[in-house]
Structure formats: structure tokens, C-alpha cells
Amino acid sequence: MKVLLVNGSPHEKGCTYTALSEVADTLNANGVETEFFWIRNKALNGCIACHSCATNKKCVFDDCVNEFLDVIGDYDGFIFGTPVHWAAASGAMTSFMDRAFYVDICSGNRKFYLKPAACVISARRAGTTVTYDQINKYFGLSQMPIISSQYWNMVHGTKPEEVKQDLEGLQTMRTLGRNMAFFLKCTEAGLKNGVALPEKEQGIFTNFIRE
Secondary structure (H helix, E strand, O other): OEEEEEEOOOOOOOHHHHHHHHHHHHHHHOOOEEEEEEOOOOOOOOOOOOOOHHHHOOOOOOOHHHHHHHHHHHOOEEEEEEEEOOOOEOHHHHHHHHHHHHHHHHOOOOOOOOOOEEEEEEEOOOOHHHHHHHHHHHHHHOOOOEOOOOOOOEEEOOOHHHHOOOHHHHHHHHHHHHHHHHHHHHHHHHHHOOOOOOOOOOOOOOOOOOO
């Protein structure tokens, strides 16, 4: 079993990474492999709704989003970490997730389908719960079980040293890691013992405005 932790901060080894590392260490201790994916700190285009991904099976903007989409099939679970910028996820992380999840759905690849996911939020002080709600909506639309913890998945601090002083936040990260490991093991055991995946229906789309 392997989990990919996505670092949506412009700082590769900053506060968000510190929180994700606590989760990763706990996953490793519970027999789950982990790898990190940093979206880096270059400008990222937002989705322009060109729908090219429906035929090309990738985003028209060839950057770290396509790099990410190329590898997600190798992982059993995902944790997305973001700092809070203006009471929401960072602009880069929002663009990254908008495009990655849109391509996965519209291309028909559906590599996120039924894979557990969680978000980790890092902030100096406020905006964490709004961001937590924002990120979880991506998982809900992609039919990904959302893994929770003993508290909302957040840490506080302006630099890694301060995050390490947020003892409750770090404990929340560890609980999240154990819960993710438990869910993955349960899923693996179920599939090995003949538990079938849910039946899929043909998608129905109802527009609110009709001619």
C-alpha cells in the first residue's frame, strides 16, 4: 500500500511539509509506504474549461499537473496539504486541484475513484476550517472516501519550528495517519475476501435551465 502526499505550498520544506511529514512518519510506522509530490513555486494556470482533456486525456497546459496525473494510478491513497492564503487554499493549489480533478473526471480515467483522501491545512491563525471544507469538496465529487482525524486536520505556525510546538496539531496528524492506514488495510482485506466494488450507473446530468 502506498500513499502520495501532495505539498501545495510554495515552500518545499515549510509548515505544510512539516505537517505532512508527521502524517507520513505515522503511515510508515503502520506499514504504509509514502512519497511526496511538491507542486513547486512556478505560476500555474487555472482551468480554462476548454474540455481538451476529454479527448487528449491530459491537461492542455503541460506542467506539474500532467506529471501528477501520470503517477496517481500507482497510489492507493492521497493526502493534499495546503497553506492558507486569504482564508482559502493557496491560488496555486486551487489551480492545481481544479485541473487535476477535472481532467481525471472528464478524461474518463477516474484514477481517484474510491481511493481514500484527506487534506492537511497549515495557517498562522485563521482560515483553516474554510479551507478544510474547500478541499474536501474535490474528494466528494470524485467518490473518494474522506479520512478524518480527532480534530480538523490543521496545524498552526508561521515557520516549521512553530508548527512543531503545536502539539495538538501534530497529534491530529498522527491520528490521521493511523486512520488512513486502517482504512487502507480494511479495503485491501475486503477486496481479497471477495467484497465487490459498487455497481456503477451511467451518469445522468440535469441542467437547471431547459429550453
